[in-house]
Amino acid sequence: MKKIVLNILKLTLLMSIVFSCxxxxxxxxxxxxRAVAWSISEEHKDTLEIxxxxxxxxxxxxxxxxxxxxxITDNLHFLSGDFTASEEDYTxxxxxxKGSKTEDITVHVLFEEAGYQKVRLYNTYDRKxxxxxxxxxxxxxxxxxxxxxxxxxxxxxxDVYADLAPAFYVLKNGVDTLCVxxxxxxxxxxxxxxxxxxxxxxxxxxxxxxDTTTVGRPTEREWNLSxxxxxxxxxxxxxxxxxxxxxxxxxxxxxxxxxSGRINQNIAxxxxxxxxxxxxxxxxxYEVYKDGMLIFAFNEGDEIPSNTDQxxxxxxxxxxxxxxxDxxxxxxxxxxxxxxxxxELPVYTDETSEVTYPEILNYFEAGTFAAIRTAGDFDExxxxxxxxxxxxxxxxxxxxxxxxxxxxxxxxxxxxxxxASIGSNAANSFKVHIKNLSGHDAASSISRVEVDPxxxxxLVLTVGEQTYNSDQIFISYDGNGDIRSATGNVLDxxxxxxxxxxxxxxxxxxxxxxxxxxxxxxxxxxxFATGWWVDxxxxxxxxxxxxxxxxxxxxxxxxxxxxxxxxxxxxxxxxIHNVHNGGPNNNGMKNPAGDYEFTFDIYIPEGVDFTSxxxxxxxxxxxxxxxxxxxxDLSDVEKGQWVTVTQHITFDKDxxxxxxxxxxxxxxxxxxxxxxxxxxxxxxxxxxxx
Numbered sequence: 179m180k181k182i183v184l185n186i187l188k189l190t191l192l193m194s195i196v197f198s199c200x201x202x203x204x205x206x207x208x209x210x211x212r213a214v215a216w217s218i219s220e221e222h223k224d225t226l227e228i229x230x231x232x233x234x235x236x237x238x239x240x241x242x243x244x245x246x247x248x249x250i251t252d253n254l255h256f257l258s259g260d261f262t263a264s265e266e267d268y269t270x271x272x273x274x275x276k277g278s279k280t281e282d283i284t285v286h287v288l289f290e291e292a293g294y295q296k297v298r299l300y301n302t303y304d305r306k307x308x309x310x311x312x313x314x315x316x317x318x319x320x321x322x323x324x325x326x327x328x329x330x331x332x333x334x335x336x337d338v339y340a341d342l343a344p345a346f347y348v349l350k351n352g353v354d355t356l357c358v359x360x361x362x363x364x365x366x367x368x369x370x371x372x373x374x375x376x377x378x379x380x381x382x383x384x385x386x387x388x389d390t391t392t393v394g395r396p397t398e399r400e401w402n403l404s405x406x407x408x409x410x411x412x413x414x415x416x417x418x419x420x421x422x423x424x425x426x427x428x429x430x431x432x433x434x435x436x437x438s439g440r441i442n443q444n445i446a447x448x449x450x451x452x453x454x455x456x457x458x459x460x461x462x463x464y465e466v467y468k469d470g471m472l473i474f475a476f477n478e479g480d481e482i483p484s485n486t487d488q489x490x491x492x493x494x495x496x497x498x499x500x501x502x503x504d505x506x507x508x509x510x511x512x513x514x515x516x517x518x519x520x521x522e523l524p525v526y527t528d529e530t531s532e533v534t535y536p537e538i539l540n541y542f543e544a545g546t547f548a549a550i551r552t553a554g555d556f557d558e559x560x561x562x563x564x565x566x567x568x569x570x571x572x573x574x575x576x577x578x579x580x581x582x583x584x585x586x587x588x589x590x591x592x593x594x595x596x597x598a599s600i601g602s603n604a605a606n607s608f609k610v611h612i613k614n615l616s617g618h619d620a621a622s623s624i625s626r627v628e629v630d631p632x633x634x635x636x637l638v639l640t641v642g643e644q645t646y647n648s649d650q651i652f653i654s655y656d657g658n659g660d661i662r663s664a665t666g667n668v669l670d671x672x673x674x675x676x677x678x679x680x681x682x683x684x685x686x687x688x689x690x691x692x693x694x695x696x697x698x699x700x701x702x703x704x705x706f707a708t709g710w711w712v713d714x715x716x717x718x719x720x721x722x723x724x725x726x727x728x729x730x731x732x733x734x735x736x737x738x739x740x741x742x743x744x745x746x747x748x749x750x751x752x753x754i755h756n757v758h759n760g761g762p763n764n765n766g767m768k769n770p771a772g773d774y775e776f777t778f779d780i781y782i783p784e785g786v787d788f789t790s791x792x793x794x795x796x797x798x799x800x801x802x803x804x805x806x807x808x809x810x811d812l813s814d815v816e817k818g819q820w821v822t823v824t825q826h827i828t829f830d831k832d833x834x835x836x837x838x839x840x841x842x843x844x845x846x847x848x849x850x851x852x853x854x855x856x857x858x859x860x861x862x863x864x865x866x867x868x
Contacts, residue, residue, distance in 0.1 A: 212242030214309035214316060214330050216299065220440060224314070226336045227438045230292050233257055233268060234336065237284040240301050244327065248285045249298040250278050257286040292340035299332040342394035344432040344447035349386040350376060356385075357451055361393040367448035370426065375452040380419050380556065381510040382458050387415040387449070389430060394443065396432045403428035405453065419455045421555055427451040460509030460561035462549040467501040468492065474567060476547075478508065482566045486543065489566040494535055495574030497594045502565075504529045506549040509561065513552060518545035520571070541568040575667040581653055583680040589639040589653065593669065596634040600627050601660025608659070609674075610641060613650040614867045615775075615826030622651075627659065637661070648775055648826065648864040651677040683863040686769040693753060693765060693838070693859050695724050695734045705751060707736060709765040713750035722751045722840075728855050730779040730820040735857035738842065744849040754799070754837040766799070767836040769829065773866035776808070776825045781855040782817050788852060789813040791845030796827065800834040820857070826866075 219235035220226050228234060238246055250256065258273040265271075268288050276282075287297055302321065306328050309316035321327035343361035350356050356376055359365065378385070389399050401410045405425030408417050427449040434443045461478040474490055476482075483489065494500070504514045516526040519542050522534040544567040551559045579592035610622040625642035645651065657671030687693040689709065697708035705712050707724035725737045740746045754765040776796075782788055789812050798804035808825050815821045829836075838859065845852055 212303050212305055212307050213240055214301065214307055214318075215239035215241070216332075218334070221438055224335065225294075226334060227339065227436060227441045228289060228336060229339050229441055229443060230341055231268065231288075231290055232440065233286050233288045234297075235284065235286050236297060236299070236334070238299060238301070240330075242303060242305075242307075243301045244304055245300075245302040246281055246283075247300045248280050248282065249300060250287055251296060252278060253291045254278075254295060254297070255288040255290070256280060257288050289336060289338045292338050295336045295338055297334040297336065299330075299334070301330045301332075303328045303330070339434070339436075339441045339443075340394045342396055342432045342434055342443050342445040343391065344399075344430050344445055345390045345392070346430050346447075346449070347388050347390065348427070348449065348451060349388070350378075351384050352386055357449070359447065359450065361391070363447075365448045365450050367429075370450070370452060373450045373452050375454050376427075378419050378453060378455045379458045380422050380455050382508060383419065385417045385419070385427075387417070387430070389413045389415075389432075391430075391432045394432070394434060394445070397435050398433045400431045400433065401428065402431065419453065422455050422457050424452065424454050427453055457556045457559070458509050460511055460549050460551060460559055461506065462547055462561050462563050463505040463507065464547050464565070465503045465505055466544075466565070466567065467503065468494075468499075470501075474565075475505075476563065476565070477505075482564050486566075486568060489543075489568050491541065491568045491570065492544075494569060494571050495576065495594075496538055496571055497534055497536055497576055497578055498571075498574065500533050500535075500569075502526070502531045502533060502547070504547075504549065509549060509551060509559065510556060511549045511551050512554075513550045515548040515550065516545065517548070518565075519543055520569075521545075535569065535571045537571060538573050539569075539571045541570045543567075544569050573663065573665055573667055575661070575663045575669045577655075577670070577672050581651075581675050581677040583645075583647070583651070583677055585680055585682075587641070587645055587680070589641065589651070589677055590630065590636055593635050593637060595663050595667070597629050597637060597661060597669070598634075598664040599660075599662045600629065604659030604661055605639075606659070607656045608639065609654045609656070611652045611674075612641075612643075612645070613652075614646070614648055615824065616648070616867050618649075618867055624653075627661070646865040646867045647679045647681045648773070648867055649679065650824075651679070653677060681775075681862055681864065686767040686774070686861040686863070687765065687859070688767070689765050690860075691732075694732055694857060695736050696732045698734075699724060705736065707734070709753060710736075711752045711754075713752065721746075721749050725855070728781055729857055730781070731858040735781070735855045736840075737855050738852070740842070740845075740852040742849070743845050743847070743852050746852075750839065750841040752837055752839050754835065765837070767796075767833045767861060769833045769836065769861070769863070771829050771831055773864055774827050774829065775860075775862050775864045776827050777822055777858075777860045777862075778856055779820045779822050779858040780812070780815060781820050781857075782812070782815055783853055784818040786817065786853050787847055787850065788854060789846050791842055792854075793839075793841040793843060794825065795839035795841065796829070796836055797839060798831070798833055798836045801831065804829075804831050804833075804836070822858075826864075827861075828866075 216239055217237040255272040256276040257268060257271045259271045261271045289295055303318055307318045316330055318328035318330050321329050345359060345361045347358040348356040387401055401415045406419055429446050429448045431444055431446040463478055464476050465472055466474040502516050516531050518533055520537055520539055522536050544565040546562050546564050548560055548562040573595055576594040577591050578594050581589055581591050583589055604627040605624040608624040610624055612622045613619045623642040624639050626640040628638050630636035630638050652674050654674040655672050661669040692709035695707045699706045699708045704710050705722040705724055712722050721738055721740055723737050724734055726734050729735045794808040796806040806827055810823045810825055
């Protein structure tokens with residue numbers, strides 16, 4: 179018999195021991211026990227829960243009753259006989275002879291209809307009795323017609339859950355309905371002969387599975403698309419197939435989880451669809467830009483005229499660029515080839531490729547574009563189309579190099595073709611501005627423009643005042659200087675650019691690789707960078723850490739991350755400290771007294787507000803009085819990219835073991851998260867502007 183029934187029988191035996199120590203007829207009437215009690219084969223609560231087609235056992239343990247009766251509604255049945263909890267069908271054990279009422283102490287009630295059902299226990303007593311249970315309190319009431327009879331009329335409410343009945347529908351590309359399966363539909367998962375076959379393109383078509391199950395009050399579900407290798411617990415599940423071949427869609431398992439294990443249920447229903455997934459065809463698409471403007475686009479379905487006279491003509495100047503952009507969306511491509519005629523390179527493979535044309539040529543075909551899918555889950559494939567552009571490259575006089583200062587303090591730049599003549603007022607078309615860390619900040623001028631005698635494709639500019647390699651010189655050209663080639667082409671204007679100064683001195687640090695954090699350290703004490711040391715005498719001083727996530731030079735940089743500046747104390751980082759002690763001083767400077775340019779690169783991520791508070795310091799460990807403090811202004815540092823910070827420093831004494839120091843004391847703003855990175859530290863001797 180079912181385990182719960184055995185427990186009820188044990189409880190009955192216990193009650194019989196308690197209440198049957200003497201036969202009732204041997205006790206005086208006032209000493210007889212009168213009690214209200216029962217036992218149920220489910221968790222005791224106001225509303226019992228059970229799956230449909232299951233039973234609950236009820237036992238009346240009341241004492242001293244005059245009359246006792248169980249009563250059920252017509253849609254319920256009493257069970258009897260030798261049955262167990264493992265039965266799949268309890269109908270053979272229905273006791274029709276009992277009807278809807280019985281005076282049995284223990285009853286087993288079968289529930290074959292979903293919804294709320296009632297089981298009634300009706301007891302009478304010769305005295306008023308009370309029941310003080312955990313879940314309910316009862317008090318006998320006088321019988322309606324019989325004087326001196328007291329009634330306890332109890333109803334047990336049972337919430338009967340219907341069997342889960344999965345229901346769903348499937349869409350293709352959010353529009354086409356592939357199948358609709360209702361709660362009443364029975365799917366034979368062993369026979370797919372009459373199932374619909376859905377043709378799909380991998381990576382392009384989308385299947386949407388929507389769970390519409392309501393019967394049985396499900397609490398969750400699980401889609402199992404085993405052939406596609408996809409699962410989900412979402413009510414709406416979207417899948418884009420990424421494999422090719424034929425397979426079954428899968429199934430939906432509807433799940434009910436309740437507070438009582440008697441209502442837990444999992445019911446699976448097959449999705450009656452076969453999937454036929456094919457590899458996608460490649461449909462090349464691309465765009466061509468000139469000077470940032472779109473001049474041509476090739477889209478899926480476009481036709482290319484066979485007659486090149488009907489193609490677009492594009493006129494370029496020598497060394498001018500076109501930008502080719504791969505816009506392919508269909509075909510699961512992962513690479514491409516731009517095969518371009520007369521370009522600087524014969525083949526380009528970048529998604530966005532900037533292409534220079536270095537030769538003067540009459541109209542020629544641009545070339546071809548191939549969209550490519552390499553090996554993977556799909557077969558390799560390639561689709562190639564022409565680029566219907568006829569390109570002409572004319573002679574042009576353009577600036578083609580950076581502005582460079584030479585050893586004679588002249589400023590030079592290369593041109594695309596030889597320069598043949600220079601206008602008498604050419605110098606006036608150049609605008610010059612000079613800044614210096616000493617505080618100098620003023621406009622200047624060009625006093626002379628000439629062609630390099632050894633290279634007629636190089637112009638030489640002379641600044642109209644004495645310059646120093648500590649200067650920052652900015653030059654622009656308005657295009658009106660009448661600087662021409664032999665064929666009459668005029669030099670194009672160019673915007674303001676900074677001159678790269680001629681500085682022959684090298685980095686004063688003895689080991690640039692060490693000073694640039696390239697050498698990995700051992701622990702937090704050296705910030706994981708050999709040659710560095712973190713001051714752990716200040717609050718949070720060990721927040722500096724070497725990282726390879728970002729670098730402006732080499733492979734590593736130094737990071738500082740503070741989650742909340744308001745609660746963070748000073749934080750200091752020193753070079754050399756853990757190297758010189760008993761070892762070589764190959765991370766410091768032994769530079770002579772003089773003027774130096776100190777530069778380092780800093781990266782402040784987008785969203786981090788940091789304008790000042792960073793300190794840089796130089797100190798000679800052999801001379802405690804030799805200290806230099808600098809406070810760079812970071813307010814103009816552009817976020818999200820490496821920016822070079824330049825500072826001027828004067829050393830009054832020769833160095834012996836001079837180290838560099840970085841510190842954060844009172845950052846501005848003083849609250850919020852702080853994050854930045856430092857790299858490429860350089861100290862070079864310079865000429866100081868008076």
